[in-house]
Amino acid sequence: MKKIAIIGAGNVGIAAAKALLEAPDMELCGFVRRKAKLVPGFENVPAAKSVFELPEKPEGAIITVPSRLAEPIERKLLENGIYTVDAFDIHEKLSAMRKRLDVSAKAGKVSAIIGAGWDPGLDSVIRTLMSASFPKGKISTNFGPGMSMGHSAAVRAVDGVLDAVSVTIPLGSGKHARKIYAVLEENADKKAVEHAILSDGYFEHDECSVEFVKDVAPFFNTEHGVFIENIFENQKMNFKMRIDNPTLTGNVLVSAMRAAFLQKPGAYFMPEVPTCDFYAGNLETLL
Amino acid sequence: MKKIAIIGAGNVGIAAAKALLEAPDMELCGFVRRKAKLVPGFENVPAAKSVFELPEKPEGAIITVPSRLAEPIERKLLENGIYTVDAFDIHEKLSAMRKRLDVSAKAGKVSAIIGAGWDPGLDSVIRTLMSASFPKGKISTNFGPGMSMGHSAAVRAVDGVLDAVSVTIPLGSGKHARKIYAVLEENADKKAVEHAILSDGYFEHDECSVEFVKDVAPFFNTEHGVFIENIFENQKMNFKMRIDNPTLTGNVLVSAMRAAFLQKPGAYFMPEVPTCDFYAGNLETLL
Numbered sequence: 001m002k003k004i005a006i007i008g009a010g011n012v013g014i015a016a017a018k019a020l021l022e023a024p025d026m027e028l029c030g031f032v033r034r035k036a037k038l039v040p041g042f043e044n045v046p047a048a049k050s051v052f053e054l055p056e057k058p059e060g061a062i063i064t065v066p067s068r069l070a071e072p073i074e075r076k077l078l079e080n081g082i083y084t085v086d087a088f089d090i091h092e093k094l095s096a097m098r099k100r101l102d103v104s105a106k107a108g109k110v111s112a113i114i115g116a117g118w119d120p121g122l123d124s125v126i127r128t129l130m131s132a133s134f135p136k137g138k139i140s141t142n143f144g145p146g147m148s149m150g151h152s153a154a155v156r157a158v159d160g161v162l163d164a165v166s167v168t169i170p171l172g173s174g175k176h177a178r179k180i181y182a183v184l185e186e187n188a189d190k191k192a193v194e195h196a197i198l199s200d201g202y203f204e205h206d207e208c209s210v211e212f213v214k215d216v217a218p219f220f221n222t223e224h225g226v227f228i229e230n231i232f233e234n235q236k237m238n239f240k241m242r243i244d245n246p247t248l249t250g251n252v253l254v255s256a257m258r259a260a261f262l263q264k265p266g267a268y269f270m271p272e273v274p275t276c277d278f279y280a281g282n283l284e285t286l287l
Numbered sequence: 288m289k290k291i292a293i294i295g296a297g298n299v300g301i302a303a304a305k306a307l308l309e310a311p312d313m314e315l316c317g318f319v320r321r322k323a324k325l326v327p328g329f330e331n332v333p334a335a336k337s338v339f340e341l342p343e344k345p346e347g348a349i350i351t352v353p354s355r356l357a358e359p360i361e362r363k364l365l366e367n368g369i370y371t372v373d374a375f376d377i378h379e380k381l382s383a384m385r386k387r388l389d390v391s392a393k394a395g396k397v398s399a400i401i402g403a404g405w406d407p408g409l410d411s412v413i414r415t416l417m418s419a420s421f422p423k424g425k426i427s428t429n430f431g432p433g434m435s436m437g438h439s440a441a442v443r444a445v446d447g448v449l450d451a452v453s454v455t456i457p458l459g460s461g462k463h464a465r466k467i468y469a470v471l472e473e474n475a476d477k478k479a480v481e482h483a484i485l486s487d488g489y490f491e492h493d494e495c496s497v498e499f500v501k502d503v504a505p506f507f508n509t510e511h512g513v514f515i516e517n518i519f520e521n522q523k524m525n526f527k528m529r530i531d532n533p534t535l536t537g538n539v540l541v542s543a544m545r546a547a548f549l550q551k552p553g554a555y556f557m558p559e560v561p562t563c564d565f566y567a568g569n570l571e572t573l574l
Contacts, residue, residue, distance in 0.1 A: 022422065094574050118420075120574040125416055125562050126526075127573040132542035132565035133409060133535060135309065139573075235535070237528035239413075244522055248420060255419035271563040271570060275412050276556075278419035283558060286414040286426075287381050287407040 003029040004257060005051050005082075007073060008064035009039045011222065012087065012117075012149065015250025016062045017042055023254055024280055030054035032061075051077060058082060060260060062253050066153040071097055078104040078112055085256040087117030087249055089150040090201065094120065094269070101267035111263040113270060116256035117249045119143070121270050123228060126239045128271040130230035137232035140174035146224025148178075149245055154202040155180055160188030161197075165219040170227070171207075178208040181219045222246055255279070290316040291544060292338050292369075294360060295351035296326045298509065299374065299404075299436065302537025303349045304329055310541055311567055317341035319348075338364060345369060347547060349540050353440040358384055365391040365399055372543040374404030374536055376437040377488065381407065381556070388554035398550040400557060403543035404536045406430070408557050410515060413526045415558040417517035424519035427461035433511030435465075436532055441489040442467055447475030448484075452503040457514070458494075465495040468506045509533055542566070 004020055006013045009031050017039070020028045030046040031039050032054070038047050048054045051061060061077050063070050063086040074084050078101060088097060094115055101112045115121055119141070127139055148168045155164035164182040171177055180197060184190060194210045197203060213219070224245040229238040241248075256270065259277035276283045291307055293300045296318050304326070307315045318326050318334040319341070325334050335341045338348060348364050350357050350373040357373045364371050365388060375384060381402055388399045402408055406428070414426055435455045442451035451469040458464055467484060471477060481497045484490060500506075511532040516525040528535075543557065546564035563570045 091574055095571055115574065122416060122420060124574050126413075128562040128566050128570070129409060129412055131568060131573060132562070133405075133538055135538070135542075135567060235528075235530045237526070237530065239524070239526045241524035242522065243524065247522070251420055251422070255422075269563075269570065269574060271566075271573065272561045274559045274561055275415040275419070276558040279415050279558075280422060281418060283415070283556065284382055286418060286558065287378055287402065287411050287556060 002026045002059045002261060003056055004060045004062060005030045005032055005054060005058035006062045006064060007032045007051070009033050009047075010064060011246035012249050012253070013064040014039070014041070015246035016064060016253045017045070017250075018247075019250045019254040023258070025258060026060070026254070029056045029058050051082065052080075060084065060257050062257055063087075064253070066157060067150055068154075068157065071100070074101060074112065075104040078108045078110055081108045081110055083110045083257070083260045084112045085116045085253050085260055086112075086114055087121065087253055088115050089117060089119065091120060092201070098267045098269065105267050106265045109265050111260050111265055112267040113256040113260045113263075113273060114267055115269055116253055118252055119226065121252055121256075123226060124269065125271050125275065126228050130228070130237055133237060134230050134232035134235065137230040137235075139228065139230045142170040142172065142174060142227045142229075143176060144168035144170050144224060144226075146245065147219070147221055148224075149249070151178065151202050154200055155182055155197055158193060158196045158200070160185050160193040163216050165216040167219065176206050178203060178206050180208060180210045181213050181216050182210060183214065183216060184212050289313045289346045289548060290343055291347045291349060292317045292319055292341060292345035293349045293351060294319045294338070296320050296334075297351060298533035299536050299540070300349075300351035301326070301328070302533035303351060303540045304332070304537075305534075306537045306541040310545070312545060313347070313541070316343045316345050338369065339367075347371065347544050349544055350374075351540070353444060354437055355441075355444065358387070361388060361399065362391040365395045365397055368395045368397055370397045370544070370547045371399045372403045372540050372547055373399075373401055374408065374540060375402050376404060376406065378407060379488070385554045385556065392554050393552045396552050398547050398552055399554040400543040400547045400550075400560065401554055403540055403557055405530075405539055406513065408539055408543075410513060411556065412558050412562065413515055417515070417524055420524060421517050421519035421522065424517040424522075426515065426517045429457040429459065429461060429514045429516075430463060431455035431457050431511060431513075433532060434506070434508055435511075436536070438465065438489050441487055442469055442484055445480060445483045445487070447472050447480040450503050452506040454506065463493050465490060465493050467495060467497045468500050468503050469497060470501065470503060471499050
């Protein structure tokens with residue numbers, strides 16, 4: 001049984017913890033949180049401010065903090081010989097981040113799997129398979145409707161925002177609109193906050209609108225989905241899912257953690273890893 | 288450009304040849320056929336009775352003969368240092384065959400990817416991903432309706448059968464019926480032929496019926512499909528395709544040929560290979 005720590009105890013961290021409890025080959029040895037408080041529902045699991053303050057040093061760590069905070073934490077873990085996975089979702093920064101994590105991973109003689117949520121993650125493996133099946137097909141990825149955890153976290157990180165939810169609305173052919181519900185901090189400047197949100201890299205490519213509300217609870221719903229299609233002449237293939245967003249993200253992170261232990265030192269995207277490495281069972285039953 | 292030979296020039300062999308013409312990294316250097324005749328539409332491509340009689344020795348070979356004839360051909364190629372791929376589809380014999388091909392591949396210091404059509408092949412990679420996403424979900428694979436190339440070839444190989452088509456009909460929940468249309472040879476014993484077909488390993492697990500006809504042409508249709516579903520509580524994911532069967536099989540074989548060159552010596556199933564190895568393009572565009 002590999003000992004695994006979870007960094008962050010938000011929706012995804014909790015979901016990853018639940019997935020670890022079901023995994024036959026790994027066990028949860030601690031949470032790392034800003035305030036070192038025990039996590040409700042996991043009172044028998046140690047919590048600390050740093051991995052290095054946990055009672056047992058983990059062999060692997062699942063990073064569930066917001067994407068923009070992940071890299072320095074992850075590099076330190078890798079350099080200290082701890083395998084890592086993350087669900088980093090800022091697509092245009094993936095390659096550069098991979099290069100830096102690759103250096104850290106090789107220094108620590110361990111490996112990292114990056115972008116291991118469901119997009120890029122799972123969806124990028126599906127797109128790779130679809131491209132191999134119909135190299136000249138036209139692939140589109142359509143998200144939602146549903147709340148994006150990465151985009152919601154990005155809005156929450158904007159100065160003047162107390163809480164936020166960002167909902168992804170599919171427009172077809174891989175295009176999306178985003179509706180952002182945000183609660184302003186007292187005395188915050190509405191115009192400045194709206195401008196800061198809309199000019200963030202998470203939002204600048206899509207059609208977005210911001211609505212300031214008193215409470216985001218009515219808009220908070222973890223059900224999400226994707227429809228990925230490859231069309232070549234009169235032939236079609238598609239992958240579709242309706243899922244609970246943190247649950248699926250947690251499951252994919254745990255499967256990626258399993259796979260990380262099987263790779264040579266370095267940092268990997270999910271399509272670079274044999275798919276059977278993600279799977280705990282007997283491959284022959286799936287053939 | 289890697290030089291590739293195609294063994295067999297039936298529907299799948301022709302489709303693989305067309306896929307090779309589109310591949311940026313491989314070129315077709317010959318067909319191997321029982322009668323060494325040039326292949327219609329590919330008159331400028333050499334044809335021979337053996338790979339070793341082609342003007343150029345290929346670096347890889349795509350095996351498109353019926354599954355039951357594949358192994359001895361493939362082992363000889365591997366032992367002679369030629370990378371191979373096949374679309375072997377007799378699921379219960381995959382593991383044993385892989386072990387034997389693994390020995391041959393290592394002896395020839397090359398690799399083989401086996402079962403690289405769309406089932407096991409592509410579908411087994413999808414099932415592996417779905418299991419990693421929802422380890423406790425219930426996966427079902429539903430084929431068709433459509434003509435099965437492997438099953439049709441198996442009926443054609445029965446003594447007393449002149450020609451045949453086997454159609455797969457999905458019954459739901461991963462169960463199937465098979466309707467077999469067969470043309471009898473003159474003087475063949477109907478009862479004996481029917482018994483031989485129904486007791487074949489390709490058919491013994493399903494609900495099958497045989498109809499003897501004068502001509503199978505009205506039943507010959509290469510459109511096929513699959514619906515693979517994983518259901519976990521109220522969450523669902525599915526992969527669906529409607530495709531031209533030989534075209535997709537040819538495309539997957541060519542993608543697997545590309546990947547074979549990137550593996551260490553040995554024999555592999557598709558889920559054991561990083562998915563990006565199947566893909567000719569730039570991985571970053573799919574992230």
